[in-house]
Amino acid sequence: MIRGGIPLCGTLTAAGSKNAALPILAATLLTDAACQLHRVPSLRDVSTMLMLLSSLGARIQRGEQGPVTVVSESVTQHRAPYDLVKTMRASVLVLGPLLARYGQAEVSFPGGCAIGSRPVDLHIRALEAMGAHIEIQGGYLVAAAPNGLHGTEFEFDTVTVGGTENALMAASLAQGSTVLKNVAREPEVTDLVCFLMTMGAEIEGVGSDTLTIHGKSSLRGGTYAIMPDRIEVGTYLVAAAATRGSVRIEGVSSSVLGVIIDKLREAGADIREGDDWIELDMKGGRPRAVDIVTAPYPGFPTDMQAQFTAMNAVAEGTATVRETIFENRLMQAHEMKRMGADIVIEGDTAQTTGLLALQGAPVMASDLRASASLVIAGLVAAGESRIDRIYHIDRGYEDIEGKLQSLGADIRRENRSSMVQ
Ligand code: EPZ
Numbered sequence: 496m497i498r499g500g501i502p503l504c505g506t507l508t509a510a511g512s513k514n515a516a517l518p519i520l521a522a523t524l525l526t527d528a529a530c531q532l533h534r535v536p537s538l539r540d541v542s543t544m545l546m547l548l549s550s551l552g553a554r555i556q557r558g559e560q561g562p563v564t565v566v567s568e569s570v571t572q573h574r575a576p577y578d579l580v581k582t583m584r585a586s587v588l589v590l591g592p593l594l595a596r597y598g599q600a601e602v603s604f605p606g607g608c609a610i611g612s613r614p615v616d617l618h619i620r621a622l623e624a625m626g627a628h629i630e631i632q633g634g635y636l637v638a639a640a641p642n643g644l645h646g647t648e649f650e651f652d653t654v655t656v657g658g659t660e661n662a663l664m665a666a667s668l669a670q671g672s673t674v675l676k677n678v679a680r681e682p683e684v685t686d687l688v689c690f691l692m693t694m695g696a697e698i699e700g701v702g703s704d705t706l707t708i709h710g711k712s713s714l715r716g717g718t719y720a721i722m723p724d725r726i727e728v729g730t731y732l733v734a735a736a737a738t739r740g741s742v743r744i745e746g747v748s749s750s751v752l753g754v755i756i757d758k759l760r761e762a763g764a765d766i767r768e769g770d771d772w773i774e775l776d777m778k779g780g781r782p783r784a785v786d787i788v789t790a791p792y793p794g795f796p797t798d799m800q801a802q803f804t805a806m807n808a809v810a811e812g813t814a815t816v817r818e819t820i821f822e823n824r825l826m827q828a829h830e831m832k833r834m835g836a837d838i839v840i841e842g843d844t845a846q847t848t849g850l851l852a853l854q855g856a857p858v859m860a861s862d863l864r865a866s867a868s869l870v871i872a873g874l875v876a877a878g879e880s881r882i883d884r885i886y887h888i889d890r891g892y893e894d895i896e897g898k899l900q901s902l903g904a905d906i907r908r909e910n911r912s913s914m915v916q
Pocket of ligand 1: 618
């Protein structure tokens, strides 16, 4: 429940990145030695991944706020069950590591989700190029590499974060060298590469669109600190801009935020950056609407377009947001129209003309970032808004109402049963 109209002011600390933590947790399957991970965020999706690793036989230790330690020495299962995969598609990231380490894997075929069909054909083709045999049987991807995986040269038709990560993890234990072309360059992929190198993997081309991995016969354990979550940070910066506030976020370098910072400056935000902090100040001014076209990194991240749509809804002027990555990721615009937003949706583009404020209304979240954008819409709406299905939010945002309350927002959660256990 949110009562809008209050500028956000105060200081936050960035949490660890969900989209770096998930592949890095999957990568712990590549060794039987202990891996100690710091700054693992407390999120529903992370709990799901830890449950999945545990169901495979890995031993997990997780302190309250301390590091997560994973030991995969006693992994005996190689099957990622449907009831886990259906709640989180990223479970498919155990496919590459299980194949590389044990020569076999069964992963429930990840279905689509609200934002699109989310195929995994490129994951499969990359692993087949390394010698895996993968079939779909009874809704499961059944994969085998009886003679182990071997090096290959593979080019991705489409830039895919998960596909790059699965191939990268598999290649790190393959016999010989693998050249992966047209790979995803998101900072979270680079974080996975850095973790793999901590484990002894030999990888060249970090940050470029071609990665060369010289396979090892085994990898060691390691200690690693997950990078900060650039999408969480971006979300709070956009919320501050939309509400004409002033926030400081610590524990993050603006270098991973890239074009998000450029777009916030274009919207009129005064931004100052330090080695590990960012300050945004609207000086009480109304943001200007900004045009967005999503693209693979270093382009504008698709995970931030919904949040900017919410800001555009109360900004000065008219702007368009175009989603080029997923086929159905503008649903939040329909919900914002119920709050009075002046948005015209045509195909992959939402054109918004900013109003001075939205009107509070009951709305429904459809996916993780859409729900975050509806929270921002609630923060800039007159009166009270009610957002249903906020379990989507808990998948990717640690204690969102606590963090927003600490910035002065009038927000509360009803029916606490949906909190992360
Ligand atoms: C990752 O999803 C992120 N999730 C997503 O964040 C993010 O939106 C997405 O990358 C794009 O940046 C995690 O990292 C856990 P893709 P992923 O494979 O890997 C097509 C969030 O909000 N494609 O890069 O599933 C696909 O259909 C989530 O945290 C194929 O065609 O995304 C899409 O159009 C949402 N075949 C495009 O590539 C494949 O085999 C990009 O998808 C794989 C993908």
